[in-house]
Each structure stands twice: as structure tokens, then as C-alpha cells.
Amino acid sequence: MEYMLLFLESKEDFAARSEDPKTSPYWGAxxxxxxxxxxxxxxxxxxxxxxxxxxxxxxxxKDGKRLVQDGPFASAxxxxxxxxxxxxxxxxxxxxxxxxxxxxxxxxxxVRPVLDIGCGD
Numbered sequence: 097m098e099y100m101l102l103f104l105e106s107k108e109d110f111a112a113r114s115e116d117p118k119t120s121p122y123w124g125a126x127x128x129x130x131x132x133x134x135x136x137x138x139x140x141x142x143x144x145x146x147x148x149x150x151x152x153x154x155x156x157x158k159d160g161k162r163l164v165q166d167g168p169f170a171s172a173x174x175x176x177x178x179x180x181x182x183x184x185x186x187x188x189x190x191x192x193x194x195x196x197x198x199x200x201x202x203x204x205x206x207v208r209p210v211l212d213i214g215c216g217d
Contacts, residue, residue, distance in 0.1 A: 098140055098183050098210035099190040103199040105177035110148045125198035133182065138193060143180030174203040181210060 112122035126145075133139050152167035177199060184190050187207070194205040 097186060097190075098181055098212070099187070100208050100210055101143075101180045101182060101190070101194055101197065102176060102206040102208070103178045103180075103197060104174035104204040104206060105199050106174055106202045109177065109199065109202060110175070113145075113148075122198070129196060129198055132196070133180070133193065138182045138184050138189075140181045140183045143178060145178040146176060149175040177203070 109122065112120060115122060117123040117127075130139075130143075150167050154165045154167070156163045156165075182190060182193055184193065187209075190207050194200060194207050197205045199205050
């Protein structure tokens with residue numbers, strides 16, 4: 097079954113992204129996590145890290161008019177920092193991978209089953 101892991105990161109985690117990837121504990125943890133997932137063969141397609149929340153733009157339609165809002169938006173402790181789709185036998189295994197994620201330490205990892213409606217088949 098496919099699950100999307102949504103990585104919700106803290107402001108400190110977003111700040112750590114500017115550290116040297118060769119020596120940063122932040123990047124080292126993510127590289128180890130990605131390597132473990134690849135070696136286990138659970139990754140499906142590609143995951144991506146996202147730019148900080150202040151680079152986001154939200155579009156809404158109200159009365160047929162497009163409303164555009166530049167970020168940041170929420171005062172939440174965590175913001176969406178990236179995502180990964182994995183394929184595992186069930187929710188228990190998806191939760192195990194979520195618990196191993198670096199984002200789970202200071203932020204959170206949301207786990208959602210992917211809705212298979214057969215588009216593109």
C-alpha cells in the first residue's frame with residue numbers, strides 16, 4: 097500500500113538547512129534516513145524537500161475571482177518541509193518509517209494513505 101509521509105518541520109529545522117551539508121547534523125540525519133529507505137526498497141518515486149514557508153503562494157477562488165496570498169501563512173509550530181511516498185505492506189510499517197524520520201524529533205510526520213482511483217492507468 098502506498099502512503100505519503102508529510103514532513104512538518106520547526107523553524108529551527110528550516111534554519112538548519114543553510115548549514116554545510118557535509119558537516120551538518122541536520123543534513124546527516126536526512127541522508128541516513130533516505131539511505132535506509134532506499135536500502136529497504138520502500139521509496140516510491142521521488143520525495144522532495146520544499147523551500148521555506150515564506151516562499152509559498154496560495155491561490156483561492158472567491159466569487160469567480162482569483163485571490164493570491166504570499167506566505168508565510170500560519171503561526172503553527174511546524175510547517176510543511178517536504179514529502180515522500182513509500183510503498184509498504186500496511187499502516188504499521190508506514191508508522192515505523194515515520195517514527196524514524198528526522199522531522200519527528202522536533203516537528204511531526206503526517207502519514208496518509210494514497211487514494212488510488214486509477215487515473216492514468
